[in-house]
Amino acid sequence: MTEIIDIVVPVEQEGTKAVVKSWYKSVGEAITEGEPLVELETDKVAVEVPSPATGIVQEILISADGEAEPGGVLGRLRLGHLHEGASADAAPAKVSEVKVRAPQGVSADATSHEHRLSPAVRRLVREHDLQPSLITGTGKGGRLTRGDVQAFIQNGGATRSPAAAPGAGPVRQIPHDNMRRRIAEHMLRSVQTAPHVTAVFEADFSAIIAHRNTHKDDYNSRGAKLTFTAYFIAACVEAMKVTPTVNSRWHDDYLEVFEDINIGVGVALGDKGLIVPVVGQAQTRSHFEIAKELQTLTDKARNNALAPADVRGGTFSISNHGTSGSIVATPIIINQPQSAILGVGKLEKRVVVRTVDGADSIQVRPMAFVSLTIDHRVLDGAQTNAWLTKFVDGIENWPLQSA
Numbered sequence: 001m002t003e004i005i006d007i008v009v010p011v012e013q014e015g016t017k018a019v020v021k022s023w024y025k026s027v028g029e030a031i032t033e034g035e036p037l038v039e040l041e042t043d044k045v046a047v048e049v050p051s052p053a054t055g056i057v058q059e060i061l062i063s064a065d066g067e068a069e070p071g072g073v074l075g076r077l078r079l080g081h082l083h084e085g086a087s088a089d090a091a092p093a094k095v096s097e098v099k100v101r102a103p104q105g106v107s108a109d110a111t112s113h114e115h116r117l118s119p120a121v122r123r124l125v126r127e128h129d130l131q132p133s134l135i136t137g138t139g140k141g142g143r144l145t146r147g148d149v150q151a152f153i154q155n156g157g158a159t160r161s162p163a164a165a166p167g168a169g170p171v172r173q174i175p176h177d178n179m180r181r182r183i184a185e186h187m188l189r190s191v192q193t194a195p196h197v198t199a200v201f202e203a204d205f206s207a208i209i210a211h212r213n214t215h216k217d218d219y220n221s222r223g224a225k226l227t228f229t230a231y232f233i234a235a236c237v238e239a240m241k242v243t244p245t246v247n248s249r250w251h252d253d254y255l256e257v258f259e260d261i262n263i264g265v266g267v268a269l270g271d272k273g274l275i276v277p278v279v280g281q282a283q284t285r286s287h288f289e290i291a292k293e294l295q296t297l298t299d300k301a302r303n304n305a306l307a308p309a310d311v312r313g314g315t316f317s318i319s320n321h322g323t324s325g326s327i328v329a330t331p332i333i334i335n336q337p338q339s340a341i342l343g344v345g346k347l348e349k350r351v352v353v354r355t356v357d358g359a360d361s362i363q364v365r366p367m368a369f370v371s372l373t374i375d376h377r378v379l380d381g382a383q384t385n386a387w388l389t390k391f392v393d394g395i396e397n398w399p400l401q402s403a
Contacts, residue, residue, distance in 0.1 A: 002078055002079070002080070003078070003079045003080075004058055004076050004077070004078055004079075005052060005053060005055075005076065005077050005079065006073045006074075006075075006076055006077075007037065007038070007049070007051070007052060007073065007074045007075045007076060007077055008052075008071060008072065008073055008074065009040065009049070009068045009069065009070055009071060009072045009073075009074060010047070010049065010070065011070045011071050018040040018041060018042045018047075018067070018068050018069075018070075019040065019041050019042075019065060019066065019067055019068070019178040019181070019182065020038060020039075020040060020062050020063065020064055020065065020066050020067075020068055020074065021039040021040060021041040021046060021064065021178060022038070022039050022064055023037070023038050023039075023057075023060060023063075023064065023075075024036050024037055024038065024039070025037055025057045026057065026060075027057050027058070027059065027060055028056060028057065029056065029057050030054075030055070030056050031051045031054070031055065031056070031057065031077075032051065032054045033050075033051055033052065033053050033054045034050045034051065035050060035051050036048040036049070036050055036051075037049055037050060037051040037057075038074055038075075040068060041178045041179060041182070042182055045275065045306050045307070045308055045310070045311050046304070047307075047308050049074070051077065052077065053077060053079055054079070054080075055077045055078050055079040055080055056077070056078045056080065057075065057077060057078075058075070058076045058077055058078040059075050059076040060074070060075040061073055061074060061075050061076070062074050062075070064146070065178070121144050121145065121146055121148075121149055124146060124149040124150070124153075124175060125149060127173075127175065128149075128153055128173060128175075130149070130152070130153075132144055134152075135148055135149060135152045136148065150175065153172075153173060153175070154172075179273050180273055183273050183274065186335075186336065187333050189336060190333050190334050190335070190336045191333060193336055194250075194334055194336070194375040194376070194377060195375065195376040195377060196331040196333070196334065196373055196374075196375070196376070197331070197373070197374055197376045197381075197384070198330040198331045198332070198343075198371050198372070198373040198374075199371065199372050199374075199381065199384045199385055199388055200328060200330065200369055200370070200371045201369070201370050201371070201388045201389070201391075201392050202367055202368070202369055202370070202392075203367065203368055203369075203370050203391075203392045203395045203396060204352070204365050204366065204367055204395070204396045205228070205347055205365075205366040205367065205368060205395065206365055206366060206396070207395065207396055207397060207398040207400070208228065208231045208395055208398045209366060210400055211231075211398050211399075211400055211402070212226050212228070212231075214400060214401075219288060219291055222288065222292075223292060223295075224288055224291040224292035224294075224295055225291065225294075225295045226291050227291065227294065227295075228320075228344075228347075229265055229294055229318065229320055230287060230290045230291040230294055231287075231395060231398065232318055232320070232342065232344060232395075233263050233265070233279060233282050233290050233294070233318070234282075234287050234290060234394070235390075235391045235394035235395050236261070236263060236282070236316065236318070236342060236391060237261055237282050237283050238390060238391070238394045239387045239388070239390040239391040239394065240261055240283070240316075240387075241390075242386050242387060242389075242390040243379075243383045243384075243386050243387040243390075244257055245257055245339070245378060245379060245383065246316065246339060246340045246372075246374075246379065246383070246387050247261055247315050247316050247339075248315075248339045248378060249315075249337045249338065249339060250337070250339060250375060250377050250378050255378060258315045260280070260281050260283065260313075260315065261281070261282045261283045261315060261316065262278050262279070262280045262281065262282065262313050262314050262315045262316070263278065263279050263282050263314070263315075263316050263317065263318060264276040264277065264278045264279075264311070264314035264316070264317040264318070264335060265277060265278075265279065265294065265297070265298075265317070265318050265320070266317065266318065266319050266320065267297075267298055267301040267302065268323075268324065269301070269302070275301050275306065275311065276311060276314065276317060276335060277297035277298070277300070277301050277306055277310045277311055278297075278310065278311060278312065278313060278314040279293050279294060279297065280313060287402065297310060314335065314338065315338060316338055316339075316340060316341070316342070317334075317335040317338060317341045317342070318341070318342045318343075318344065319332045319341060319342065319343045319344070320344045321343055321344070321345065322344050322345040322346035322347060322368060323346075325346055326345055326346060327345045327346050327348070327369060328343075328345050328369050328371065329343055329345070329371070330343070330371055330373065331373045332371065332373045333373075334373060334374075334375055338375075339374065339375045339378040339379065340372055340373060340374045340375065340378075340379065340384075340387075341372075341373050342370065342371070342372055342391070343370065343371040343372075343373065344368060344370050345368050345369040345370070345371075346368065347366055347367070347368045348366070348367060348368070349364050349365070349366055349367070350364070350365060350367040351363070351364055352364075352365050352367065370388065370391065370392065370395075372384050372387060372388050372391075
């Protein structure tokens, strides 16, 4: 008797939903246990799902661009080997298709042509109101691929109809990739869930600049690039001691306050968006260890090499938006289900007044605005300001000789 087993979405995936990015095998193809079978993508990370056994892909239930929840069934696998006498046609194998109603105004021929398209290609064609027959397919047997449609759009094949928008000139439409869709959903859910309030302080970076200039060569020699973010993380740890509830999660009946301080740091990926790898248990790490872990995670993020564990379990986040020139950003959207997020603006030389020997002195100092955006269900103004006061104190009074 032929045994069929399910191919399921990992229950421990980061996030509540994932999108199928691509299948590495087609229906009827053989695969060995542990071999990568399908790639999933969330707003945080892409992960490969290995084949649960050796066999033949019997059925694909969720095609490319389809949404998948933890524990959901992606497809089915028929156990066994082709060379053991099994045939790819020994049992009915199929890709489950979603029935799509043809919109009014679309010809029967166009609809018939669409039935031969994959779900991902069909979605692009419909979103941009294209005629598939006008696009050259480069896939097997001349079949249209997602890349064919995107190339057609980028080359001016999808422009706004003058009848639909009188007086408008040609426009370019850029399809959303899966990561951008997931980020959009996550951000919208956050502002719908939590009342956002932001407090803004100003910090003098003179002390940490002096420390960095003194110790960066030593850190480099030991394999860690010393960045300002390492100081921010360490100062966050100290600030949590004053206001522990910043490191928490809201529940309807209680507040969950975490002992471990797992700090996520946003890493920009250009047009692809943002990903937030996590420095786990920051309260147990030395400044050097924080710097080294940051370098490792940043390199992995920019090389698309982050593992699910690298973005999981964050309890607080930092947005260093000043690296791209922003002076103040407010509110910075909280990374749900966390309770707060730190924002650090652009470092600039500013004229400030300092008291020297009892007299006011006008000085030029390296200054940056720092903000804490909070979930107002969890925190109030006094707690927010106490946390920021301690954070700024840690930055401005960093000891020169500490390592």
